[in-house]
Each structure stands twice: as structure tokens, then as C-alpha cells.
Amino acid sequence: xxxxxxGAGIAGLALAGRLHNLLGWEVVVLEKASRPRTEGYMIxxxxxGYDAAEAxxxxxxxxxxxxxxxxAAFLDEHGNCRxxxxxxxxxxxxxxxxxxxxxxDLELALRERxxxxxxxxxxxxxAHVALRADGVRVTLTDGDSIDADxxxxxxxxxxxxxxxxxxxxxxxxxxxxxxxxxxxxxxPGMHAELGDRFCLTDTAERQMGMYALRxxxxxxxxxxxxxxxxxxxxxxxxxxxxxxxxxxxxxxxLAKCPPSPQVYYDQVAQVDMPSWSRGRVVLVGDACxxxxxxxxxxxxxxxxxxxxxxxxxARASRIEDALHGYERLWRPVITxxxxxxxxxxxxxxxxxxxxxxxxxxxxxxxxxxxxRRLVGLSLAGRQRPPLRQIASVPAWVxxxxxxxxxxxxxxxxxx
Numbered sequence: 216x217x218x219x220x221x222g223a224g225i226a227g228l229a230l231a232g233r234l235h236n237l238l239g240w241e242v243v244v245l246e247k248a249s250r251p252r253t254e255g256y257m258i259x260x261x262x263x264g265y266d267a268a269e270a271x272x273x274x275x276x277x278x279x280x281x282x283x284x285x286x287a288a289f290l291d292e293h294g295n296c297r298x299x300x301x302x303x304x305x306x307x308x309x310x311x312x313x314x315x316x317x318x319x320d321l322e323l324a325l326r327e328r329x330x331x332x333x334x335x336x337x338x339x340x341x342a343h344v345a346l347r348a349d350g351v352r353v354t355l356t357d358g359d360s361i362d363a364d365x366x367x368x369x370x371x372x373x374x375x376x377x378x379x380x381x382x383x384x385x386x387x388x389x390x391x392x393x394x395x396x397x398x399x400x401x402x403p404g405m406h407a408e409l410g411d412r413f414c415l416t417d418t419a420e421r422q423m424g425m426y427a428l429r430x431x432x433x434x435x436x437x438x439x440x441x442x443x444x445x446x447x448x449x450x451x452x453x454x455x456x457x458x459x460x461x462x463x464x465x466x467x468x469l470a471k472c473p474p475s476p477q478v479y480y481d482q483v484a485q486v487d488m489p490s491w492s493r494g495r496v497v498l499v500g501d502a503c504x505x506x507x508x509x510x511x512x513x514x515x516x517x518x519x520x521x522x523x524x525x526x527x528x529a530r531a532s533r534i535e536d537a538l539h540g541y542e543r544l545w546r547p548v549i550t551x552x553x554x555x556x557x558x559x560x561x562x563x564x565x566x567x568x569x570x571x572x573x574x575x576x577x578x579x580x581x582x583x584x585x586x587r588r589l590v591g592l593s594l595a596g597r598q599r600p601p602l603r604q605i606a607s608v609p610a611w612v613x614x615x616x617x618x619x620x621x622x623x624x625x626x627x628x629x630x
Contacts, residue, residue, distance in 0.1 A: 226500025255318030264515025292462025
């Protein structure tokens with residue numbers, strides 16, 4: 216069997232490794248970017264993705280790349296802490312199964328674990344998709360074409376595969392009223408001041424967070440409320456205009472904001488579709504299940520969804536049955552997380568000073584001993600059901616090298 220996966224992000228790389236190692240399929244991964252992306256932000260990695268990463272043997276790499284974070288601190292314009300949320304209760308609620316890692320580092324760990332037999336092609340993507348009864352023909356932007364038994368769109372919230380197969384993206388995107396941005400720069404002095412804290416401005420309508428990375432680098436995460444989902448042509452100017460009046464370290468960070476191509480900037484949105492597959496085309500990750508920053512766990516759910524899809528392909532006798540099984544099992548998990556995100560939207564970035572004060576009170580109460588576990592559980596959400604009840608390694612799977620078996624010692628792909 217041959218599968219073409221469009222998108223060398225978290226979901227695409229996780230699925231590529233799983234299909235090659237578990238099923239012995241011929242896998243081609245297409246990525247329209249010319250190289251691996253370095254833009255992105257810090258994520259708390261836990262839940263179904265953590266379980267899947269452990270089962271796939273990726274967890275040791277992620278542990279090496281993770282960062283220790285002591286707390287999230289909300290600071291005023293002078294740098295004074297107004298409220299804080301310790302990571303301890305969160306970690307204990309997760310029974311220690313929690314890592315804080317940069318999104319590009321998570322992709323790096325997955326990419327390094329790919330076998331050299333997996334074809335990874337940068338600088339090209341799908342231009343046309345022709346459905347057939349027994350597969351699909353994908354015409355690429357570089358003029359080449361590939362015939363495959365299965366096409367997977369793992370190309371993000373603005374998926375080209377989704378547009379080519381299911382129609383224009385506007386009908387599938389639910390804009391949640393925010394824009395977000397992320398960038399990095401060198402500043403050893405700021406790095407030392409931040410320490411191991413995730414520091415955020417204690418502000419309404421907009422919020423900027425900063426945290427220290429390795430080698431004296433500082434990462435910035437920004438999110439603000441908007442009514443128009445249209446993205447600005449000059450992200451550097453847009454960020455300076457939106458956040459320029461904030462105090463503390465914000466002016467210093469804005470002065471070091473790089474030009475647009477080096478800044479991650481996008482709308483905060485969810486994807487809502489009546490079906491995740493059509494014929495031999497299926498979507499995975501944010502292409503069909505974007506839960507948005509409001510819910511968290513986007514990276515975890517991307518790996519979890521890829522794991523469930525591969526598991527169904529291993530179990531079903533027909534590809535179409537596997538695609539339907541994957542959606543039947545995984546859609547309720549995504550629907551739940553999307554609902555949680557919409558309920559939490561008011562508190563993600565408070566829309567008024569009143570809401571900001573209410574958040575202060577909630578954070579202070581969360582530090583009470585009886586509330587600490589509840590804080591962790593509310594942040595994590597409840598996994599419905601656990602991944603191990605949705606997907607598991609079938610009893611007949613062994614670790615030898617016959618087709619259809621797990622290959623735990625696949626030759627790593629060097630970066």
C-alpha cells in the first residue's frame with residue numbers, strides 16, 4: 216500500500232512513522248514549505264498524545280527537549296506579579312505525565328524517528344486531487360504526480376487537501392475572535408529575568424507572554440481580540456500597533472520582533488466538518504480537528520488522532536472502513552474539546568477589567584489546597600474515553616520485521 220501524507224507537521228510526521236512501522240506501507244510526506252518550520256510556541260504536552268508518543272517510542276526524545284516551568288505569572292506594567300498559577304497542581308493532576316516543549320522541537324523529535332525509507336519532500340504540495348474507486352492521483356505544484364491508495368491531509372487549519380477535496384475553507388472554519396502570534400529573539404538579560412517562569416501581561420483585550428529558551432533566546436507568544444479574521448499583510452507593524460502601549464518588557468520585545476516571514480501569525484479558529492473523509496482521502500490533525508488555543512492539547516490531539524487512524528488501518532480489511540472507524544472513535548473526543556474551548560473563550564483573554572478582576576480571584580482561590588487538583592483537571596479537561604480504550608496494539612502484532620508488524624528499531628532520519 217502507498218500513502219501520500221500532505222503536511223510534515225506533528226500529525227503528518229506521527230502518522231508517517233506509525234504507518235511505516237506498524238503496517239510496512241510505502242509512505243511519501245509532502246511539505247509545501249522549503250524546510251522544517253522553526254516558528255511556533257511552547258505547549259503543555261499531555262493526555263492522548265503523551266500516551267501515543269510513549270507507545271511510539273518518542274517520549275525519551277521529548278523529555279530531552281522539554282523545559283522546566285515553575286509557574287505562569289501575570290505581571291502588571293511595572294513587572295509586579297498580580298497573580299500566579301503554579302505548574303505543580305497541574306503536573307500532579309496528570310500524575311507526572313506532562314511535558315512543556317516547543318512545538319518545533321516536537322516536530323524535530325518525530326522527524327528524527329522517521330525511517331529513511333519514508334520519502335520526505337519539502338517545497339511541494341498538492342495542486343489537484345483526482346479520486347478513483349481504488350485510490351487517488353495527486354498532482355503536485357512542481358508538476359509531478361503520484362498515484363496512491365490513500366491521501367491524508369495533515370496540512371493544518373488552512374488545509375489545501377481539504378479545500379481541493381471538500382470545498383472552500385470558509386465553510387469549515389469557525390473564527391473564535393482572536394489573532395495570535397509567536398516569535399523568538401536573542402536577549403540574555405531578558406532571558407535571566409524570566410527564569411523558568413511563563414510570564415504574561417495582566418491585561419484585558421490583549422495579552423503577551425514571554426519565556427526563556429536555551430542559549431539565551433527568548434520566545435514571545437501574543438494573542439488579542441479581533442472582530443475581523445482577515446490577517447494583516449505586515450505582521451510586524453500589526454503587532455507593534457496592537458501591543459505598543461503595554462509596559463514591562465513588551466516594548467523591548469517589540470523592538471526585536473523580526474519581519475513578517477519569521478513571525479508565526481494566524482487567526483484562532485476551530486474546524487467543523489460534517490465528514491472527515493471522502494473516498495480514499497482523509498483528514499487528520501488541525502485539518503479536520505482544530506480545537507484552537509482556547510482548548511489547548513492541539514499537539515496532543517494531533518498525535519492521538521494519527522495514532523487512532525493508523526490503528527484502524529491496521530485492523531480493518533478495507534481502507535474505507537478504517538476511515539469511518541477512525542472518525543467514529545475520535546470525533547467525540549474532538550467535539551468535547553472544542554466545546555470546552557468555546558466555554559473558556561471569555562477567560563482566555565479577559566474582555567474587560569471586570570473579567571480581569573474575576574480571573575484574579577479565581578487564580579487566588581485555585582491556590583487553596585482543596586482546589587489544586589481541580590485546577591489541574593479543569594485545565595487538562597477529561598479525556599473521553601482514554602486513548603487506550605480507543606486504540607491499542609492488536610494482540611497479533613509482534614516486533615519482528617514482517618509486513619504489518621511494529622518496527623521499533625527503524626533507522627532514524629538525521630536532521
